[in-house]
Amino acid sequence: MSLVALSPDALSAFLADQRASYEALRSAGLSLDITRGKPAPEQLDLSAELLSLPGEDFRSADGVDTRNYGGLQGLPELRAIFAELLGLPVEQLLAADNASLALMHDTLSFALLHGTPDSPEPWSAGEVAFLCPSPGYDRHFALAEHLGVRLIPIDLHADGPDLAQVREHVADPAVKGIWIVPTYANPTGGVVSEAVAAELAALDTAAPDFRIYWDNAYAVHHLTDERVKTADIVGLCAASGHPNRPLVFASTSKITFAGAGVSFLGGSTENLDWYLSHVGFRTIGPDKVNQLRHARYLRDAEGVLALMERHRAILAPKFEVVLRALSDRLGPHEVATWTEPKGGYFVSLDVTDGTASRVVELAKDAGLALTPAGSSFPYKNDPDDRNIRIAPSFPSLPDLEQAMDVLTTCVLLAAAEKLADGS
Missing domain, CATH: 3.90.1150.10 (Aspartate Aminotransferase, domain 1)
Structure with missing residues (x-):
């Protein structure tokens, strides 16, 4: 009762x-x-085979010695596997080190310091705010707060963020982005619908450099026979005339080893070139040996x-x-x-x-x-x-x-x- x-x-x-x-x-x-x-x-035991890979052959499919410097874009064979899973052209996906959170940190930091390809000035030249569909992922909010970004809570529904609230806030040029976990959201498990994704892609925003931080962390983490499909935010944004709006993040953290996986960054060619132009000062290349062992262990999208x-x-x-x-x-x-x-x-x-x-x-x-x-x-x-x-x-x-x-x-x-x- x-x-x-x-x-x-x-x-x-x-x-x-x-x-x-x-x-x-x-x-x-x-x-x-x-x-x-x-x-x-x-x-974690499911991927124990990774510890014996890549074996004695350290060369990638295109002949690169993965033990050496270089290769900021990541190994093509691993990018191909996850490009298929994420619904992206392989040339629009980069493979990096173990944490997608690090990619979010870097892209946000680069925007604050240097601006994006669409920015008239660095974001740090003025106030910066991000929309935070709630309840949401605490590490997203903590990262943005740590970097001085103002957080704006908005309601999260089963099919995505409250669009009326989004439209209201993006009229403010200080609002530079929105956090989204599109598939099996943390913590609600909701899925952004195709209709909501399409509206996010087509939004009229006061900020010309508005970004959708599309954290597709659980794209393949199904609990039922239904393999829920994630909306193609990159394609939707390109079709709406905003090709640089989305930054797509993913990783193998909950696929192989949580602390020793591979992260991915997807988006327009212009966005990826922008990222590479800045990250090249931070690193000479990702852990390609780890990427190679992942590629050999997973083999293809069906293997994942x-x-x-x-x-x-x-x-x-x-x-x-x-x-x-x-x-x-x-x-x-x-x-x-x-x-x-x-x-x-x-x-x-x-x-x-x-x-x-x-x-x-x-x-x-x-x-x-x-x-x-x-x-x-x-x-x-x-x-x-x-x-x-x-x-x-x-x-x-x-x-x-x-x-x-x-x-x-x-x-x-x-x-x-x-x-x-x-x-």
Whole structure:
């Protein structure tokens, strides 16, 4: 029964029951963590063959000795694999080092210092703001904030950012970009629709150098038989007369080794030339040996998809544990809502307004680490104090079941406390 429908006596009894359950969990000496979307050891083991590659032949398909300097664009054979997966021409995709976040940092820093190909002056010559669909990826927001960019929260729907809010803000020339995770968004699991992507591509913006930071981190990270297709933002922007608007980011971080993968940057030829003209002062070339071993291990696009099916076999049961616990424990009481993603690494949980911080506090005292409340919003400020990101990937199934027992108990306890207080 819904908690709000309980009589005062019934609510008091329910609160006492939840406090007793919570104290039992708190006394169990648990140490559990569902804070970040890290691949589990079993997932990393899937790519153990990488450690024996590339073998004694260090030459790439075009004869380059990968042990030496050079090759800023990355190996053609690896770029070809991911160009197919990302729906880009291979000449419009670069391969770099292990972290796509580093590419985001560099491109944003280069724009601030030097401007983009469409900028009348460096971005740092004036105020710079980015639109931040929320709840969203905390590292996007933290990176922009660290570099002095003003963060503007806008609502995120199941099919992408709120376009009315986007149109309102891009009338300001200080608004230079928007963060987007187009497929299986972090943390909601939503997918930007073709219609929303097309409107983003065609937007009239006051800033001539407006950029879409299109972080396609989970393009092939499916949890069901459906392989959701990502909108072709590069093609849509080119067709709308804004070929330089999108910067596409991706990586193998959750495909092979999270700390030793390969990142990718896609976009117009002019954008890639701009990036190469600046990054050449920072590095003489990426880790081509790592790129070569990835190319030989993955072989082709189908090889990547086959590997991701093996990831799915490990991940999907964990998401089932999370969704079953939320449905069984929270559903009858109508104290929360949550997403049911078809892919990605997270479940987004909205608890009773004003209680997310309390839930996180209770969980910590019971031995469960959660991402801090508000983390999925700019400046860590969730105006409703209700969103919690659940990352099921790293724990074992028994640990995850225990973690969900703690989490759901904390959600029920915090909701009952709030109702009992009449607030």
